[in-house]
Amino acid sequence: MSRPFRTDTIFGTNSLSRHFVPGCYEGSRRDPNLHSALVLVPRPNMRTTTFAFLLALALTASVPAIDAADKQPVPKSAAAPAPVKHRELLSSHDTVARFEGLQDHKCLGLTALCPDRCGESGKLATFAIVKYVKYEKPGEYGDPKQEKFMVLIEDNMGNVKVPKAIRDAVTALKPGDLVHLQWNHDYVTQAGSKFPERPIKDVSPLTKEQTDKLTAEKPEKPNAE
Numbered sequence: 001m002s003r004p005f006r007t008d009t010i011f012g013t014n015s016l017s018r019h020f021v022p023g024c025y026e027g028s029r030r031d032p033n034l035h036s037a038l039v040l041v042p043r044p045n046m047r048t049t050t051f052a053f054l055l056a057l058a059l060t061a062s063v064p065a066i067d068a069a070d071k072q073p074v075p076k077s078a079a080a081p082a083p084v085k086h087r088e089l090l091s092s093h094d095t096v097a098r099f100e101g102l103q104d105h106k107c108l109g110l111t112a113l114c115p116d117r118c119g120e121s122g123k124l125a126t127f128a129i130v131k132y133v134k135y136e137k138p139g140e141y142g143d144p145k146q147e148k149f150m151v152l153i154e155d156n157m158g159n160v161k162v163p164k165a166i167r168d169a170v171t172a173l174k175p176g177d178l179v180h181l182q183w184n185h186d187y188v189t190q191a192g193s194k195f196p197e198r199p200i201k202d203v204s205p206l207t208k209e210q211t212d213k214l215t216a217e218k219p220e221k222p223n224a225e
Contacts, residue, residue: 083191090185090196091142094134096206096214097127097149097181099173105152122155125170127181131215143185143198151183151200166200178206180214 105124107115115121127149135145152161153170160167173179182201187194206214 086189087197088139088187088189089142090139090187091137091144092135092182092184093132093143093146093149094182095132095149095180096130096211097179098130099170099175099177099179100126100128101175102126102153102171116156119155119157119159119161120152122157122161123153124150125153126150127179129181130178133180133214139185139187141187149181149183151198162200166203169203173203173205178211180204180206180210 102123102125105121107118107120109115109118109120111118113119129145129147129149132145137144151170153167154160162170181203183198184201186197186199188197
């Protein structure tokens, strides 16, 4: 078992001190029993040491303090733009609808985030379709004509799920209000993912005159002979 290092210092009669230092130094006399090297080092000069300490202290004090206001914030890297959405129109719906109100909707999904953190629970707006003004179905899998239209306008975490103008227009409605309601059924491709979306194009209150005009039966065009 190795013997411990010597920690005492022996001062000679000349200007050199003898220290036992752990390790092995080239050109020194080595004591194999202590696993140390006997080296000769000059004794410290107190005047020189004091002068060096005071000089370093003076230089440190002369450095001006940096005002926090002068610090320039590190610019943050710009957020990457959202991937572009490519839309294919499957069907378009132009209707007169009656607003039935807002209700709290709870997601029935089975993921680990459902129902509280999936973003699919929240305020659900429901509209009953009174009459179709126009309907088109260019895509094979487009939605047929609907009797009701429901949309989540805000989730339970406060995130708006539709454009803010649409959210504000819906929350300003009262149950029973008639509105001009337009939406599309789109097939969206984004960053390699494909999914359906039903964006609202318009939801605006209707007066009685506007409602009568939109719901009036249009005369059929005579067949060309």
